[in-house]
Amino acid sequence: MFGTSGIRGPVGEEVTAALALQVGHALGIEYDRVVVGRDPRESGETLQAAVTAGLRESGTDVIDLGVAATPTVGRAVGWEDADAGVAVTASHNPPEDNGIKLWQPSGQAFDAELRKQMTERIESEATALADWNAFGDQSAVDHTGTHRKALLDAVDIDGDLSVVVDVGNGAGGVTAAVLDELGCEVETLNAQEDGSFPGRPSEPTAENCQSLAELVASTDADLGIAHDGDADRMRAATAEGEFLSGDVLLALFGRAAASEGEAVAVPVDTSLAVEDHLADGGIETRRTPVGDVYVAEAASEPGIVFGGEPSGAWIWPEETLCPDGPLAACRIAAMAAETPLAERAAAVETYPIRRDNIETDRKEAVMDAVSERVTEEFEDISTLDGVRVDLGDGWFLLRASGTQPLVRMTAEARTEARAGEIAEQAMELLGDASAE
Structure with a gap:
């Protein structure tokens, strides 16, 4: 549910007010004071109100930033001595999308463990609702200044x-x-x-x-x-x-x-x-x-x-x-x-980069096969994110898309000819893995 960029997708399909309310409930289980802001998308007003309702219903105080840049929201968590921040935004996505991204007091987005915790709470519909007379307070603050x-x-x-x-x-x-x-x-x-x-x-x-x-x-x-x-x-x-x-x-x-x-x-x-x-x-x-x-x-x-x-x-x-x-x-x-x-x-010398992809609904299986083949054929390998192979005079990366049914290939070398060779080699490897 929570990718590295939080929740993001089409409004009314993947992103709804009901989901935003659940996010507020999930945060309210643990956090007492939360900053909330949004980008200018029209749907953001409703989604922010839903997140706020879930938080306040859980007894959490909300600092409402209104329309604010995401870095303003991220920084405001610390400025307000809050426990977390919520940015209602789809960032660079098209206008029909929206999303929710969560921030720690350091300004860092929620890490993998925190995102997992939030996902589990939302999927289990966990709540810690306050008594009728113990709802959280809401205050409006302009932190753009x-x-x-x-x-x-x-x-x-x-x-x-x-x-x-x-x-x-x-x-x-x-x-x-x-x-x-x-x-x-x-x-x-x-x-x-x-x-x-x-x-x-x-x-x-x-x-x-x-x-x-x-x-x-x-x-x-x-x-x-x-x-x-x-x-x-x-x-x-x-x-x-x-x-x-x-x-x-x-x-x-x-x-x-x-x-x-x-x-x-x-x-x-x-x-x-x-x-x-x-x-x-x-x-x-x-x-x-x-x-x-x-x-x-x-x-x-x-x-x-x-x-x-x-x-x-x-x-x-x-x-x-x-x-x-x-x-x-x-x-x-x-x-x-x-x-x-x-x-x-x-002063920055640039090099040729090649990008390509294959479409597949078996991303995990394809990447497993890629990993196995690459381990057999190459020595300098990183599996930090996908599979990256360093060839000395160039490199290639095979990585499953986090949002689309694609496995992407990126290859680079210091000459055009070598970049083409590496890209061809990487796509051949990817094609063989997808055929298994």
Whole structure:
């Protein structure tokens, strides 16, 4: 029920008010004080009310943040000395979806054990309902201003900078406000909160953010910034309108955050370009399963000063273990003020990556067969998340999709020819395993 991104799916099918009420009941069994916020999706108002009802009916006090960025919700758990946080959001998913993601006081999402505990309570319909006169209290608090102050305390920008911020009709308007206060000239796109995402699809990809890139390139802007619906993700474009890949951004952020001898946490599907760029600075790369919760777990370990995912989730553990898109936006702006993003990106050598998949309703069986075959044929293997094979001059990853009936293949090498060879080898192995 709870994936690494919490509960997420179509409203009225997988995500309902009845389910949200059960989530509130399940949390209320253990937690006395819970922060609740949502992204701008219209369904979020009803789902937030249902979660709140389940919590209060269990005697739990609720701090209502209203519409707020997910990193605001994650941080507010600590600010309010609460026991947990609930973000009603489907993040970058389309408007017909919604979801529920849970947060710990550190800002880290609920880990595997906590998610398992919640799932068991919901499936068993467990409750600990309060007496009629002992319902929890509800108070409304606006922590967007608290988030804004935290960002102003964390980042300084020297020099004049012109920034275009594509809010994506989501909850990330705090980014534009903070950059303005930091002295930037700010222009916004899709700044009106609207959970139908009329301006562009919510996920901040190069394709979806073409208008942002074109606007930056055609003006004197120094960079462009894009968020998804709940602003836990951040992507960026250079002054020339080049929409930077997530791997390049990860390499830039990691190199800026870490010093020689320190480490950066990245998921198993991260490009070799990141590892090579960090290694040039004497910085170690620690690989994790895919998912910001796993990156956050690693980032909480001593010596790891930053963690990120190429999808656009960036974590600075000294600030919070929640991916904070507005913080990432302010930090990339500060970096651009010192050295243009295009110049920084040019220092990251990138390599060809191949991606493919097979469709199957036997994902577990296929991955079992893949694991067996890979163990027989290769030596340097990681089963941290799927099966990753390091070939020295390249690698491939075979991993079951968490949301679709697919097993995905990713392959990378430092030359086009070798990347093609590795991809072909990996797909042949995957095809044989699926035929068993």
